[in-house]
Amino acid sequence: MFTESVVLGEVLKQALEATGLRQVEHKAELGGTRVLFDGLAAGELDAYVEYTGTLREEIFSGEDVATDRMLADALAERGILMSAPLGFNNPYAIAVLRETAQRLNLERVSDLREHPELRVGLSNEFLQRGDGWPALRAAYRLPQRAVEGMDHNLAYLRLRAGEVDLIDAYATDAELSRDDMVVLEDDLAHFPRYDSVVLFREATADAEPRLAAAIDSLVGKISTQRMAAMNAEVKFDGKTEAEVAAEFLADELGVSRSTPLPKQTVAAAIARRTWQHLGLVLGSLLPAITVAIPLGIVAAKSPAIGQVILAAVGIVQTIPSLALLALLMTAAIRLEIKTLGEWSPAALGALFLYSLLPIVRNTAAGFSGIAPQLRESAEALGLSPAYRLRRIELPLAAPMILAGVKTAAVMNIGFAALGALIGAGGYGQPIMTGIRLNNIGIILQGAIPAAVLAIVVQLGFELAEKRLVAPALRQAA
Template identity: 45%
Template sequence: MAVLNCGMSLSAQADQVTIGSKQFTENIIIAEIVTRVLNYQGLAAEHKKGLGGTRILWGALVQGEIDIYPEYTGTLSQELLAGAQSSDLQQLQAALSAYGISMSAPLGFNNSYVLGMRGQTADGLKISTITDLRRYPELRFGFSNEFMSRADGWPGLRDRYQLRQSHVTGLDHDLAYRGLMQGQLDVIDLYATDAEIAYYGIQPLHDDQDYFPGYLAVILYRQSLAVEYPEIPEVLRSLGGRIAADRMSAMNAEVKLKGLSEQGVAAAYLNDEFGMKTAVRDIKILDALLRNTLDHLWLVLISLTAAIMAGIPLGVIAARHRRTGRIVLSAAGIIQT
């Protein structure tokens, strides 16, 4: 339990460590766990939640805009470090070092890509493998936008399995689930630890040609961070092997199906696994509504003020100068359209 024993010197550092996360529940939970562990050790750490997709987080890490974020070995080998073997952790670390990045030990679960169908549909068509999809070119596929363009996503999968489906749509991951359950889609991409698989009775299709690599969850961090805070690598290593696949699926379910916050779920995990008690600010629905309303009103105020400051002088000019007025009205009409 080394994570509990390496915090004393961290509190002496005044700078803040920034942890980023991608735009899906599991990544946010892991980033929240890391943030809370570092805060528990006395380090000022901030979680920037849901910054974007893989390329955005990777670019931010390499450029020093964030210090840490959760990633997956398959994504590293197929998308970010072309040519590296996801099963060879030493090779991945060597490739990462060229960018000044280090990697923690695997956290304990493999979140590989999976294709899935409604169980009733799969049984009715006798589909159990991805190869079986060849027999049904009329099936409607709906994949997450990132999966549509990834090197380890749809283009390579289509070519490997020689799939001939033409109705293939890119959309948000959560919308794909809705489309599947409403009968608007037949096949979607899943993450192996998605809570919805069991909840909705979705049938994962066997990757019978071993297309998808392993996607072991790891933590990436800047090597310069280890120089500033030598204890951080040990803190991150202490999380290695401590999150089992079933626990990760359960945490995903608590957020996506039970409506709990990522902060609360991460805090509960740390309490159960390490005996860490971290504070949770539970954001109620009314609090979130009030905050979003105030944000909206502030944006409206800014735009309205700008419109008034520009509109009144232009209106005066348009009223006094007919030719200029026609130009102003034409431009305003184009902008409004």
């Protein structure tokens, strides 16, 4: 997820609209290569811009796709077509501050061998890629051991703050146009070419011929300098990706829009994201309540089974949220279930699983805390198990159960922000965009409403407790 991908998505969208297509949706900031490629292969996306080096190192790693023709043939086997290059090559690079380069006389990547003390800050993806840090370190015999992973959008901030000494970069990064940065020469030619191309579904191209025509109109039109300039216009000049794309199409293709670019007020955007966020929270919390309360009751009434239930939901809670989201996306793709877009089943599934532990645990605790003499009295009166559960045990356990549901709801409001990585919408979208553009104002458009929503939900549960739980039980709880 970086500015260039959003700009290129807008260029492609507006090029398609210029052919007369009107139902064109740009799903921006969906995450990494695998998310996009799997979405394309599954038919959830029709086209996106990719890089040949990424395809070779990530998607077809270990396969013989040395030439673009071989790469295109491998893609065609999956029902995916590849355009000719758009014009610019965007390989990885290693960057340092100019002051560091001058002080240590750094010009080439091989010069880093003499400075094992340098602290390395790398994007998380670069740490794992086939052409990333492990391969680079082996090729150049680099001695650095202080290596830290981070989001690429934060790397330049940490570099300038003096927290790291060198980072990985993209050749068209807007930040590299500034005078305080130096790109070290890849003197061993380690990084392959990363020619930008458009991948698109063969089935979509057959159904809509204008797709291939619009893509062909972009071939060879975007130079490395123009791409870097467009990135800088968004990053530093405050232009939107849509505005920059429109200017490019007007300059290079003579395409002018017949209608103005759509504008949306901050209030309207927050209202739309609130609806999306509530959909994620409620769509996961309500099923979790339905499942977790019965599990909690079973856990309380059967201690042996209860240990297994609590251990299972506890283990789920320890899985990192991004890892759980990735696992569920993989499962959904195999089952041919939609994974991208608003209210994604993968996002809802992850939030559902995270909701289970607090509700199950509190339900079990609430039932276990019921005084034994109350149960004995109910049994002595000959009340049926169903009646005892409905009229005695559930009311007595209600304060604890509500507390568990409240905890799950507030947690979900925070976790739901990660849904933005797969286009699920919500408050995570402006947060991701703000991080990408280093814009605190945009980040706050997601962070503040999320905090307000959490407070409102907490107050709502407190009001619900007053209405649903007897005063004596509230005091006891």
